[in-house]
Amino acid sequence: MKIAVCIKQIMDPEISPRDFKIDADAKNAVLGKNPLVISTFDENALEVALQYVEKNSGEITVFTYGVAKSEDALRKALAMKADNAVLLESTKEAGWDSYQTGKVLAEGLKKHGPFDLVFFGRQAGDSDAGIVGAVVAEELGLPLVSFVTTINQKDDKVFFDRVTDEGRERVEASPPLAVTVTNDEGNTPRIPKVKDIMMANRKQISKESVGELPASDFMEIISLDIPSSDVVCEFLDGNEPADKVNRLVEKLKESKVL
Amino acid sequence: MQFGLTQEQEMFRQMAADVAKTAIAPKAAEVDQTGEFPWHVVDAYRQQDIYSLTVPEEYGGAGVDLLTFCIVVEEIAKVDATAAIILAVQELGLLPILLGGSEEQKRKYLPGFGSGELIAAFGLTEPEAGSDVSSLKMKAVRKGDKYVLNGTKVFITNGGIADVYSIFAVTDSEAKHRGISAFIVEKDTPGFSIGKIEDKMGIRGSQTAELIFENCEVPVENLIGQEGDGFKLAMMTLDRTRPGVAAQAVGIAQGAFDYAVQYVQDRKQFGKPLAAFQGLQFMLADMATQIESARQLLYKAASLIEAEGKDGKISPYINRYAAMAKLHAAETAMKVTTDAVQILGGYGYIKDHPVERMMRDAKITQIYEGTSQIQKIVIARSYLD
Numbered sequence: 001m002k003i004a005v006c007i008k009q010i011m012d013p014e015i016s017p018r019d020f021k022i023d024a025d026a027k028n029a030v031l032g033k034n035p036l037v038i039s040t041f042d043e044n045a046l047e048v049a050l051q052y053v054e055k056n057s058g059e060i061t062v063f064t065y066g067v068a069k070s071e072d073a074l075r076k077a078l079a080m081k082a083d084n085a086v087l088l089e090s091t092k093e094a095g096w097d098s099y100q101t102g103k104v105l106a107e108g109l110k111k112h113g114p115f116d117l118v119f120f121g122r123q124a125g126d127s128d129a130g131i132v133g134a135v136v137a138e139e140l141g142l143p144l145v146s147f148v149t150t151i152n153q154k155d156d157k158v159f160f161d162r163v164t165d166e167g168r169e170r171v172e173a174s175p176p177l178a179v180t181v182t183n184d185e186g187n188t189p190r191i192p193k194v195k196d197i198m199m200a201n202r203k204q205i206s207k208e209s210v211g212e213l214p215a216s217d218f219m220e221i222i223s224l225d226i227p228s229s230d231v232v233c234e235f236l237d238g239n240e241p242a243d244k245v246n247r248l249v250e251k252l253k254e255s256k257v258l
Numbered sequence: 259m260q261f262g263l264t265q266e267q268e269m270f271r272q273m274a275a276d277v278a279k280t281a282i283a284p285k286a287a288e289v290d291q292t293g294e295f296p297w298h299v300v301d302a303y304r305q306q307d308i309y310s311l312t313v314p315e316e317y318g319g320a321g322v323d324l325l326t327f328c329i330v331v332e333e334i335a336k337v338d339a340t341a342a343i344i345l346a347v348q349e350l351g352l353l354p355i356l357l358g359g360s361e362e363q364k365r366k367y368l369p370g371f372g373s374g375e376l377i378a379a380f381g382l383t384e385p386e387a388g389s390d391v392s393s394l395k396m397k398a399v400r401k402g403d404k405y406v407l408n409g410t411k412v413f414i415t416n417g418g419i420a421d422v423y424s425i426f427a428v429t430d431s432e433a434k435h436r437g438i439s440a441f442i443v444e445k446d447t448p449g450f451s452i453g454k455i456e457d458k459m460g461i462r463g464s465q466t467a468e469l470i471f472e473n474c475e476v477p478v479e480n481l482i483g484q485e486g487d488g489f490k491l492a493m494m495t496l497d498r499t500r501p502g503v504a505a506q507a508v509g510i511a512q513g514a515f516d517y518a519v520q521y522v523q524d525r526k527q528f529g530k531p532l533a534a535f536q537g538l539q540f541m542l543a544d545m546a547t548q549i550e551s552a553r554q555l556l557y558k559a560a561s562l563i564e565a566e567g568k569d570g571k572i573s574p575y576i577n578r579y580a581a582m583a584k585l586h587a588a589e590t591a592m593k594v595t596t597d598a599v600q601i602l603g604g605y606g607y608i609k610d611h612p613v614e615r616m617m618r619d620a621k622i623t624q625i626y627e628g629t630s631q632i633q634k635i636v637i638a639r640s641y642l643d
Contacts, residue, residue: 016520018523072265072268075265075269076269076272079269079273191273191276191277191280191306192269192273193273193305193306193307194270194273194306194307194308194310194311194320194322195307195310195320196307197266197269197270197273198266198320198322200269201265201266201269
């Protein structure tokens with residue numbers, strides 16, 4: 001099985017809220033000294049792909065679209081034991097246009113493919129758009145199985161466990177196809193081992209320039225800001241608990257919560 | 259001169275931070291309270307190949323440089339000094355074999371140390387011979403194809419936990435420190451037993467024990483190097499492990515500082531966060547500056563020892579910088595953790611916050627592998643001798 005996993009490098013979502021700042025003019029988050037990591041769901045996707053290959057067989061190539069610094073994300077993916085890595089290198093930070101990102105990734109995948117399974121996180125940990133996987137599937141003419149947690153193979157049939165609004169379901173689908181992955185206890189990303197880190201640093205990363213893409217004609221960010229959350233605390237009067245409950249219900253109705 | 263870490267070193271740092279966060283930090287307070295040896299930490303090190311770090315590649319290890327090893331120890335010590343010393347002591351126990359052992363001894367033990375299948379310990383200190391190593395009393399008498407060991411070792415980290423011990427004993431009492439030899443002793447050797455397990459102020463999960471040797475016979479092939487090589491081997495080992503203790507100390511200090519920085523921003527008194535008070539800002543500035551200077555001295559020492567110490571070469575600079583790094587890092591750890599407790603006030607003095615544990619843990623870094631006073635003697639002598 002030939003497998004591709006598409007990952008995005010983002011600002012660590014676990015930084016303290018104090019360290020998260022927005023540049024309103026640039027309409028972007030300020031990186032500052034904050035660390036960059038592989039987007040959370042993308043790491044889950046890589047973990048699902050790795051577990052599949054370990055149980056069955058296959059070769060995993062990791063793709064990312066980004067500036068030179070994105071190489072760090074690929075290097076970590078190699079240390080987690082992906083086989084190959086491709087950097088679709090841009091001279092400028094990729095913008096927020098998921099459609100454009102999807103098209104760049106699709107071109108890279110066509111060039112290195114065809115792949116039997118193409119993995120994505122269900123959404124990026126910064127934009128939370130959840131579009132790229134579907135765009136690439138469309139560009140490559142592949143069916144898409146979304147919100148997958150685990151993949152199992154029995155004979156030549158591939159089964160996908162996925163999360164739905166109602167619960168969980170298992171679907172059977174035949175590759176080639178695209179898969180978006182959501183987090184689950186069973187796909188917590190592994191921590192790279194010492195010797196795998198050493199091997200990863202001896203591997204070549206294929207770098208292919210995609211230059212600076214034209215500004216998106218598809219979408220524009222009008223404004224970007226951190227939502228303010230003013231918390232007001234009000235103590236309710238009343239001698240008995242029942243009085244307080246009545247007052248609370250009134251208040252909630254006034255503020256249209258109930 | 260370069261000040262940045264390589265991409266690979268940065269990846270090792272991140273790996274250690276992830277292991278510290280997921281496998282070590284959640285139980286650090288519990289381990290401190292019970293004083294029980296944290297086997298889950300050993301399992302995590304085995305799982306991640308962390309024990310392989312400094313074992314050369316030809317013996318199945320990863321063979322990273324000393325600086326990378328120190329970065330890993332530092333990162334772990336930020337959350338738990340006990341876990342950090344468990345890693346650093348593996349290095350202490352295996353180094354006499356790596357530096358002075360025969361090819362056969364290296365092939366027999368180093369792969370097991372690297373996988374973590376074998377846990378190592380280092381037995382030098384005795385009741386009458388602490389800083390004064392030349393006063394060792396423990397005897398090793400050759401009898402045919404065996405050495406018979408008699409005596410007692412104290413304060414041995416990993417005592418009772420380790421599978422293989424590097425033990426120092428006197429083979430020629432006339433020759434003073436040139437009469438000391440080093441031996442490999444396996445845990446089940448008849449005549450070797452574990453005595454008192456110490457109840458310590460800090461690093462409470464790390465087991466510290468007395469080792470008792472009563473007519474303990476070890477085969478002559480367990481002698482490391484030649485008779486009389488022991489003192490030199492012990493000193494060469496300590497020159498290379500002191501940066502590990504310095505890394506532990508820098509990590510403890512950084513962990514306490516990070517906690518204090520969070521605290522001053524959250525805690526409000528007199529209507530404003532503690533961070534707004536200049537008195538506390540000055541304390542934080544001093545703490546941060548001390549930590550950074552200790553770290554830079556450590557990184558320099560580790561890089562220098564790596565560059566100069568190839569093939570067991572002895573350089574006065576190794577000795578000097580290893581001692582400087584440990585001295586400055588240990589003093590910094592004690593100062594910074596004490597200040598962190600002060601910044602947290604009453605909350606710093608109780609076990610609900612980790613700075614109390616960090617302050618107790620920091621103290622040992624001024625004592626083991628040579629007290630701060632011994633480091634000063636080493637440093638001064640490196641200029642005077």
